[in-house]
Amino acid sequence: MVFESIDVLDKPVPVQSVNTQWLYETGVSLDILRLDELDPEISGNKWFKLKHNFIEAQRGGRSTILSFGGAWSNHIHALAATGQRFGMPTIGIIRGEPGESLSATLTDAVNWGMQLHYLSRSDYRRKNEVVFLHHLLHQLGLPAQEVHVVPEGGSNSLGVQGCCEILAAGGASLGSYDEIWLACGTGATLSGVALAASKDMPETRVTGVAVLKGGDFLRNDIDKHTIQSLDNWRLLTDYHHGGYARITKELLAFIKSFESETAIPLDPVYTGKVMFAIWYSLTENLKQGLPCRGKRLLMIHTGGLQGRRGIKI
Ligand SMILES: Cc1ncc(COP(=O)(O)O)c(C=O)c1O
Structure with a gap:
């Protein structure tokens, strides 16, 4: 597609x-x-923030989309659903420790095929640092050139471009x-x-x-x-x-x-x-x-x- x-x-x-x-x-x-x-x-608003990120990920030859959010994040939920709908693997970096049970949001995300990884709250605060992100991708065994990273909340220029619609x-x-x-x-x-x-x-x-x-x-x-x-x-x-x-x-x-x-x-x-x-x-x-x-x-x-x-x- x-x-x-x-x-x-x-x-x-x-x-x-x-x-x-x-x-x-x-x-x-x-x-x-x-x-x-x-x-x-x-x-x-999530579809509008994600649409051009998906287009750009594919155009750039990326195989996976990764983003960040909390256990009840609307953004993580929509990212997982969009990935499943259009056939692109997604990874959710989740703030905090895994609880005893998954939230309803994360349960949906996992059912839609999203891979979850948890970061402690102090590490999560570093998510926008280039070096930290580089280490994180390395730790997850993901070559940086294969991953399209979307900031928390989908708030990059591609997200704004979609919101213009x-x-x-x-x-x-x-x-x-x-x-x-x-x-x-x-x-x-x-x-x-x-x-x-x-x-x-x-x-x-x-x-x-x-x-x-x-x-x-x-x-x-x-x-x-x-x-x-x-x-x-x-x-x-x-x-x-x-x-x-x-x-x-x-x-x-x-x-x-x-x-x-x-x-x-x-x-x-x-x-x-x-x-x-x-x-x-x-x-x-x-x-x-x-x-x-x-x-x-x-x-x-x-x-x-x-x-x-x-x-x-
Ligand atoms: C339901 C809902 N409304 C509004 C917003 C706020 O959007 P923005 O982060 O672009 O200000 C969000 C978060 O992204 C949201 O999940």
């Missing part, structure tokens, strides 16, 4: 319009780009929007979306919600990905709820009430924090008498629902 032509998109991704009491009260319209419905296994995946159902909202872990998805929006939706502003504590450093990373060429985006760093994968009662209560009103599932690590931020900022605007009536928002549902299996909701 020639990877140049691989795709999991055989029809546009659904764009769903949402009605809740708070949207009604604030007079704001909200659509959701349901990337979570893209594919049962390769869900959310996210808005187009909505096809003709995508309307015109004042604001696009999405989750930021590494900022690669925001970079791609903001690059595409700057060309196709020049009036639209992109808001990223940092899902980790102290996310200000992401601004630099996004500037690097976009060659500091954009001023159509902003990053909100106050909606992390305590840090990466940390969850507050307030967040869980919000997710439950949103799901019961709309039947749209959210995960508490990424998309739940974004929707919470939309709700919170709109209701604050309303309280302070700031204008928001008539605003048109698009939220990008970046998936992550498989990771919910690791969290009691």
Whole structure:
């Protein structure tokens, strides 16, 4: 199979319009780009981050794709599924010690043929050092020229290139929007979306919600990905709820009430924090008498629902 032509998109991704009491009260319209419905296994933004990595791996004559993540990583899950779907072996370097049993995420990954290797947390922190990586490949008996290495979260320039295709995946159902909202872990998805929006939706502003504590450093990373060429985006760093994968009662209560009103599932690590931020900022605007009536928002549902299996909701 020639990877140049691989795709999991055989029809546009659904764009769903949402009605809740708070949207009604604030007079704001909200659509959701349901990337979570893209594919049962390769869900959310992950396909977009992986697509050009697979193409490049094959073009470069590599036989294997290797990447990094935790026991519940959406990225590792999607990488394993994509490797199996298109017939390229994958290796997952997993943070921490192997537990007594595999997480549901890693069980799927192994079932899809991924080879797992664990690194202690201190070694894992060194994963981006060239010499360390070289040693690691050597230890695994892998000739460096045969392996395409993708950084944690799929956040390289090939990942950003794929994320430039996210808005187009909505096809003709995508309307015109004042604001696009999405989750930021590494900022690669925001970079791609903001690059595409700057060309196709020049009036639209992109808001990223940092899902980790102290996310200000992401601004630099996004500037690097976009060659500091954009001023159509902003990053909100106050909606992390305590840090990466940390969850507050307030967040869980919000997710439950949103799901019961709309039947749209959210995960508490990424998309739940974004929707919470939309709700919170709109209701604050309303309280302070700031204008928001008539605003048109698009939220990008970046998936992550498989990771919910690791969290009691
Ligand atoms: C479900 C989900 N949404 C959003 C993100 C954040 O994407 P990025 O790392 O490109 O900012 C991730 C992590 O990659 C994710 O798994």
